[in-house]
Amino acid sequence: MILEKIETRTARAGVIGLGYVGLPLTVAIASAGFRVTGIDICSEKIARLKQSISDIPDVTNAVLAPLITSGQIQVTTDFSVLRELDTVNICVPTPLGENRTPDMRFIIAAVQQVAQYLHPEQLIILESTTYPGTTEEVVLPELNTPSSTIQVGRDFYLAYSPERIEPGNSTYFMTNTPKIIGGVTPQCTHIAKTFYAQFISKTHTVSSPRTAEMVKLLENTFRSVNIGLINEVALICDRMDLDVWEIIDAAATKPFGFMPFYPGPGLGGHCIPIDPHYLSWKAQMYQYHARFIELATEINNEMPKYVLDKIIHALNLQRKPLNGAKLLILGVAYKKDIGDIRESPALEVIRLILDKKAEFLYHDPYIKNLSLDERETYYSEPLTVDLVESVDCVVILTDHGAIDYDWLVEHAQRVVDTRNATRSVKKGQEKITKI
Ligand SMILES: NC(=O)c1ccc[n+]([C@@H]2O[C@H](COP(=O)([O-])OP(=O)(O)OC[C@H]3O[C@@H](n4cnc5c(N)ncnc54)[C@H](O)[C@@H]3O)[C@@H](O)[C@H]2O)c1
Structure with a gap:
């Protein structure tokens, strides 16, 4: 059912966190013909977006305005809209906490909202950069509690797909940078891949969410270490x-x-x-x-x-x-x-x-x-x-x-x-x- 909705682009899409990653993603999904709802906890940001004012240089007001005025993109602070959404991409911050340890607060807060409105035939994708294991060790237990009646891979679908955009890069942007995808089950991977294939020119699937999480960390660690070497x-x-x-x-x-x-x-x-x-x-x-x-x-x-x-x-x-x-x-x-x-x-x-x-x-x-x-x-x-x-x-x-x-x-x-x-x-x- 969800596959058909994705392929016909009638699926209702959602993006949680409308920053450097989430806002360009919202625009890319909407530009492919999906109706998208962007959700953010920052009410000032939502108020500006409603007036087609973007804080993100990669998304100009001129690009945003027709999508907002036509209703192709809607924005809100109200998470109850998740009830109506078929796909949800989570793009919230992953900063460092004390002693350079991962700060999972934003992911957990967002996923707890998703859990509240989770329903059958819903696709959930985490895009925030994080350590290998997050999707299955942190996200999945929030969604798939022991008392849940719906199960991952059968009723709802969960995948990890790192965002790889580089702000300001005008050669490689979201839609022409291959997308790495790792689902919790093969069906999760397949559905997530079908979704991204609607608006990204190339997808590359891997065997698990942990693998996809590690791919992103390899890419950025490679840069950090090589910059350290050249310094x-x-x-x-x-x-x-x-x-x-x-x-x-x-x-x-x-x-x-x-x-x-x-x-x-x-x-x-x-x-x-x-x-x-x-x-x-x-x-x-x-x-x-x-x-x-x-x-x-x-x-x-x-x-x-x-x-x-x-x-x-x-x-x-x-x-x-x-x-x-x-x-x-x-x-x-x-x-x-x-x-x-x-x-x-x-x-x-x-x-x-x-x-x-x-x-x-x-x-x-x-x-x-x-x-x-x-x-x-x-x-x-x-x-x-x-x-x-x-x-x-x-x-x-x-x-x-x-x-x-x-x-x-x-x-x-x-x-x-x-x-x-x-x-x-x-x-x-x-x-x-x-x-
Ligand atoms: N900026 C980049 O170039 C880049 C590139 C690739 C990956 N990433 C990763 O993507 C993730 C997001 O980064 P970003 O740069 O877009 O961050 P950002 O700070 O620009 O945007 C995050 C947005 O999420 C919102 N938010 C926070 N908690 C929320 C919640 N519980 N529910 C809803 N909204 C919430 C914030 O208000 C903010 O608008 C991070 O994990 C980051 O490491 C960033």
Whole structure:
């Protein structure tokens, strides 16, 4: 029954959690012709969405508006709508709790709501990034209690399918990135695959939810460890007076067996600094200490301090102390051309320079204001000649594409470049200190 509804796109779909993952997913499902209801606990967000105002850069208001006004997408804080839904994708946060342990509160809260309205012929899919075992050890027991009359794989269907989108990536987005799917039973996998095949060009099924959960953690741990490795190589090159950027570019000419990763001021974003700890936490239950993850974390976490050393060095070349120096931070987003500061290493670099009594201003075309801990709110300064000339050093922490780096270096007294953003600058290379 549910299969037929999915294939004819008459199934009523639902998405719980309308953030970076859930909102693009809601739009993708709706664009394939399904009626979708988005559910979120944040009433302000729901009120904005009802007016077709999106907080997520990958979903423009122009794309959202016709779907909201036509009723193809409905949004609510009321979970009782789950009673009417045939499919439910759960896209709630999975942050770290104390001592970098998985914080399952959001998943449990969402699943308890699903359990309350669970009915036969309903497909439930968890998309939040999490440790292997979550779907069967945490989600399933909430849905399939000993007193349940309905059973997984027979009456309702449960699968895990990790979201793999990279915000801001305009080449690979949700619908053209293959979707990994692992159901609790073969029928669960089959139904979930049929659902995703309606709006995603390629699906790849695996043998279990645990496998699918591990796939996502492998992908993000791979990035974290390789970034840790290249940051370590950058530290070694610095001591050897070698240009790590030139070395990476040369190594990347090898057409096989090498994939370039680049050093930077530290890890940022909602995934790479967090997800590997879900794996190391679970590995401990198998008496395994995940050494690569810990080592990469240690090296990556040291990078803001290394940037501070580079700033001190750059100021030293001008016979200036850090105490009282005026610094312009260029870019506070965690990566190029996006307006996301979650876990951004810029925040740690700013804390360090403030602790050393330096003064800072910042410019970021995507981040208009910045609140740091309990301190005051800072506002992005217009990038003018006066501003650039007035500071002792410009520190590039995010290599946003809209910045004219030739112009910047021409007017700056000194530049610390943590991203190799100035690689093509023709004049003034002697003013630049790179990591
Ligand atoms: N952001 C990414 O690039 C990305 C990529 C792949 C996977 N993921 C994973 O996807 C999951 C969601 O991440 P995100 O970036 O979309 O988070 P987000 O913080 O942008 O959005 C989560 C949304 O869930 C809502 N929410 C929280 N608890 C809820 C509940 N009980 N019921 C309903 N709504 C609830 C929040 O109000 C928020 O709107 C996480 O596990 C994350 O690791 C994120």
